[in-house]
Amino acid sequence: MDMKGKLARALAGITGADAAELCEWMEAPKRRELGDYAFPCFRLARTLKQAPAAIAEELARAVALPDGISRAEAAGGYLNFFVDRQSFARDVLSRALDEREQYGRSTEGAGKTVCVEYSSINIAKPMHIGHLSTTVLGNSLKRIYDRLGYDTVSINHLGDWGTQFGKMIAAYKHWGAPELLETGGVRDLVALYIRFHAEAEAEPSLDDEARAWFRKIEQHDEEAWALFQRFKEITMKEADRVYALLGVEFDSYAGENFYEDKMQPVIDEIRAKGLATVDGGALIVDLSEYDMPPCIILKSDGGTIYATRDLAAACYRKATYDFHKLLYVVAYQQNLHFRQIFKVLELMGHDWVKDCVHVNFGMVSIEDGSLSTRKGNVVYLDDVLHAAIEKTRAVIEEKSPDLEDKDEVARQVGVGAVVWGTLYNSRIKDIVFSYAKALNFDGETGPYAQYTYARCCSVLRKASGYDLCAADMSALEDEFSGALIRAIHEFPEVVREAAEKYEPYLVARAVIAICAAFNRFYYEHRIMEDDPAVRNARLALTDAAKCAVGAGLSLLGIETPERM
Numbered sequence: 001m002d003m004k005g006k007l008a009r010a011l012a013g014i015t016g017a018d019a020a021e022l023c024e025w026m027e028a029p030k031r032r033e034l035g036d037y038a039f040p041c042f043r044l045a046r047t048l049k050q051a052p053a054a055i056a057e058e059l060a061r062a063v064a065l066p067d068g069i070s071r072a073e074a075a076g077g078y079l080n081f082f083v084d085r086q087s088f089a090r091d092v093l094s095r096a097l098d099e100r101e102q103y104g105r106s107t108e109g110a111g112k113t114v115c116v117e118y119s120s121i122n123i124a125k126p127m128h129i130g131h132l133s134t135t136v137l138g139n140s141l142k143r144i145y146d147r148l149g150y151d152t153v154s155i156n157h158l159g160d161w162g163t164q165f166g167k168m169i170a171a172y173k174h175w176g177a178p179e180l181l182e183t184g185g186v187r188d189l190v191a192l193y194i195r196f197h198a199e200a201e202a203e204p205s206l207d208d209e210a211r212a213w214f215r216k217i218e219q220h221d222e223e224a225w226a227l228f229q230r231f232k233e234i235t236m237k238e239a240d241r242v243y244a245l246l247g248v249e250f251d252s253y254a255g256e257n258f259y260e261d262k263m264q265p266v267i268d269e270i271r272a273k274g275l276a277t278v279d280g281g282a283l284i285v286d287l288s289e290y291d292m293p294p295c296i297i298l299k300s301d302g303g304t305i306y307a308t309r310d311l312a313a314a315c316y317r318k319a320t321y322d323f324h325k326l327l328y329v330v331a332y333q334q335n336l337h338f339r340q341i342f343k344v345l346e347l348m349g350h351d352w353v354k355d356c357v358h359v360n361f362g363m364v365s366i367e368d369g370s371l372s373t374r375k376g377n378v379v380y381l382d383d384v385l386h387a388a389i390e391k392t393r394a395v396i397e398e399k400s401p402d403l404e405d406k407d408e409v410a411r412q413v414g415v416g417a418v419v420w421g422t423l424y425n426s427r428i429k430d431i432v433f434s435y436a437k438a439l440n441f442d443g444e445t446g447p448y449a450q451y452t453y454a455r456c457c458s459v460l461r462k463a464s465g466y467d468l469c470a471a472d473m474s475a476l477e478d479e480f481s482g483a484l485i486r487a488i489h490e491f492p493e494v495v496r497e498a499a500e501k502y503e504p505y506l507v508a509r510a511v512i513a514i515c516a517a518f519n520r521f522y523y524e525h526r527i528m529e530d531d532p533a534v535r536n537a538r539l540a541l542t543d544a545a546k547c548a549v550g551a552g553l554s555l556l557g558i559e560t561p562e563r564m
């Protein structure tokens, strides 16, 4: 299907130039009526010592047209190629109909492992709107790499270590109700933590207690360890509900605690390689030469920190998964942290650090309303999702009161709207989320894409079957069918580009392009035409559009109800 390559090879045969280089030069013509591929002859003019226009003329006469190209025409120094509409349509439809919900798949990643670290929530802390982007971006990237044939490992690097857990236990011991451990939720844990900080201001001995409890956790003291584990279970139970709503799963929950016994070798290595210096009692790697503050390895009390665990985690992941790439889907606030970590790994001589990528992103906030962040209140992620589901439920009640599975569809569409809103723009942009915009069925939204998918399903359901072999491809040569076929055709390349740039929004844009083209096609044509050859062609195209939209939504982690 790589037409540029075929054309380049055909031209290399006559010009004696390198096919790979000629392929690079291929362009898209400025206007559609000029053809589908344009080969500029300007650079050949030097080697061939002829005017570009003359070269184009001669090539047009001499070139052997590859299958799928109907003609070549010279125009002002360019050689323009026209694809054969019918064979192009057949190729595009066949691939989409063959790969179906896996449309865009490839084997380019075979044998390579990509680790995607995302979500990485903190135990006993709220899972808030700030975790939305990392969770859905990471999930989408994992799905994109899966589609391209990579082995993926999804990692939730839990924030489950640090002195704050000593504070949690001290607070629980003082003010915790016993039922907390049975029926309490994260909000209760957070309340305890806030109370600890308020009271410790007046009563500094509480901090000593907290330190003592943390030491007990470190020593796996029975009571302290059990409480710590219980806090973790309470947090994960709530998180798992959110993950289930979002359709997000992890292969590994190895978080900060997991690296507790894996840091010493890394610290030893840093020392042995002469990278460590002692500064005010702390062990640091000086990075002033690289315009960065030092990376602290051990605090002056000998304790490890967040960065120490990240160094151990990177080494562990390399040893365990031998990754081709390790992606950290973490907000841009941690840009410096990752630059420091990557630099230390580089100084340690780990050349694989070049395969580590900080996939950063901007902030999400909610446009005013009941869940606003005014007064510094945390916006819990499950509240955001449930609000979206409820609002969707109301829309369904109004627009399609007879729909079956209203609850299920409201969940799919409400959650899909939030996910889409997070993924529709380049990840580095800050997002101000608006329910009204996200749930607008006519905008460039998740619900619009889902609605288009359901519309395709409905057309196909009513037709109850079609036969691609009996389809007349000449029925798809019109402008609207052609635009839809091209949009479907572009999708697989977009998936690759999204992986290369770590940008799922490219997939979302491709989905919208297909939806818009399908809806135009739908309004301009009668699909259930009497002529069976035409009907078969239009139904096949509808099915291909359905597959492409569905394949795209699944890459974004968005579900596809068949009726809406």
Ligand code: ARG
Pocket: 117, 120, 121, 122, 157, 158, 159, 310, 328, 330
């Ligand atoms: N738990 C951290 C936070 O919420 C994010 C962890 C990011 N990943 C990492 N390997 N440091 O801020």
